[in-house]
Amino acid sequence: MAVKVINPGLSTTVQDLGRPGYYHLGIPLSGGMDRFALRVANMLVGNDEGAAVLEAVFMGPELEFTAAATVAVTGGDLPPKVNGEERAGWEAFPVKAGDRLSFGFLKSGARAYIAVSGGIDVPVKLGSRATYTLGALGGHEGRALKAGDELPVGEGVQGKGSVPEALRRMPGSPAELRMLPGLYWHRITAEAGQRFFADTWKVAPEADRIGYRFKGGTALDFVPREQPFGAGSNPSNIVDACYPYGSIQVPGGTEPIVLHRDAVSGGGYMMVGCVISADMDLIGQLQPHSPARFVEVTMDQALAARADRQAALARVRAHLGL
Template sequence: MINVLKPGLSTTVQDLGRPGYYHIGIPTSGGMDTLSLAAANLLVGNDAGAAVLEVVFLGPELEFTADAMVAVTGADLPPKVDGVEQAGWTAFRVNKGQVLSFGYLKKGARAYIAVSGGIDVPVVLGSRSTYTLGALGGYLGRKLAAGDVLPVGASAADGEGRAVPYHLRRMPGAPAELRMLPGLYWHRITEEAGATFFEDTWKVAPEADRIGYRFKAGRPLDFVPRTPPFGAGSDPSNIVDACYPYGSVQVPSGTEPIVLHRDAVSGGGYMMIGTVVSADMDLIGQLQPHTPTRFVKVTMDQAIFARADRRNTLRAIAAALA
């Protein structure tokens, strides 16, 4: 078991998510950066989809009541065992009675702590992921608090020192670039607005979270004039309510784009100008507030190629650790 001494800012249990219920309003949840999440699991000998802890910005303090192999991937949030710094993206041992803590965040936004055996909270609708808004899954449906006791699955706890090769540790560049496929409502904005959207460098707004990432500082988008259809609101960005895909980019009133992420609502009345390709959703999970970000227009073929490329990266990580 693991005793939570300090919880960090917003530490939750996450796995690869809970697909299949979005149509009834339950989002996929799961890690914001599932590539890093899977890598952490593979480092400690778990299945890629075992439950881990997702840490945002500020690390927790965790006391282990049994020996375990641990790996921390994703953001550069230096792990320490009884105060001694450990390498990221590398399996290290934590012995019974030792405390895992963290230094200041150096890069990225979310770190993944995998523990050999996995975090063994109950499976809810096929997943151990936490959906905090719905108080579903994870540890009592909420972020961790001091005094919580996390169950850990049985494991061999071996593989100490294994590391993910540097070139397979995927993190956003500067500026971050998010590939986006224009979508169903692209026609609602003017040609000029479509051009400035991709030209401008946006900045991550401080309120960005697991529900969605909001971006500021780009030029507002102008709309093509219309008579609002029956059922749509009067704002030019309103549509007749529609399903919101994971990764869709809505721009309420044309001012601040929001990319819906793992805990998003499943539908509503804002037009979506496109969708960030699935391969780049991991990168969004690593964006700190104020990070300069550009959207890069891609075709469906490029999006599918990007998805295959991401899958190959995960296979290469698995092969390197096998």
């Protein structure tokens, strides 16, 4: 069984839950940006939640199946069609040999997850099938899909069911991204910190799997200091350090960048804190120009939000009888 790529869409990659353990070498986790949607797509087709799926951004691909399978599309509202006939998102549907899966225009969100029963069976690299395009690692030949690619699919149990809107998880507008201040937060003035949370930011066009840039807020004022040896001359420079996932760096104090699943693992810009783990999925569903706010939380609130996200996944499992 295989999936043939007729048209790859804008940038469609093979993703799973990622590749931990190599960040100290600069190889990031990778994996689906919206892991909630990725897990649910797999649940719907009877796969393990961490099986490899296709992640499509803004525009869907066109695919042809060489054998019968069950398919589900979750995440952003990118309407699936089988041989031109619309299917529901967040719902398992069957395909036959020779059927073509295509997509209508994106109505909301940014990324769709296309799961096929059996899972996309590209080779495992360093423990994962996820694509890390910058490092040409994993996925299908280390890159986004191209027309003419053929992806092997594993043997799979066929799932069923659908997930109602109330059980899904998508960002609001403006998106509220909860963040724990820290790291180099002390480098900015108290007033700059207040404005950072008060401002409504907009997602910049430079928003991809490495990171999301935000613009439109007030530039940060730094606490004056003599720059330490080796840091560089700009007040936003630090001696090159590790970058956590979700960390918010502000080069030059102007436009915050939130690092995501294909993060650069380190560099010389100060960070004001991190978006909490529970809200990383939501960033993956933001389109350029959409509004967003950063909301300050404590560690206890971050852990409670993490538990809420896990409970939301548990509700989906219960709903699907898994």
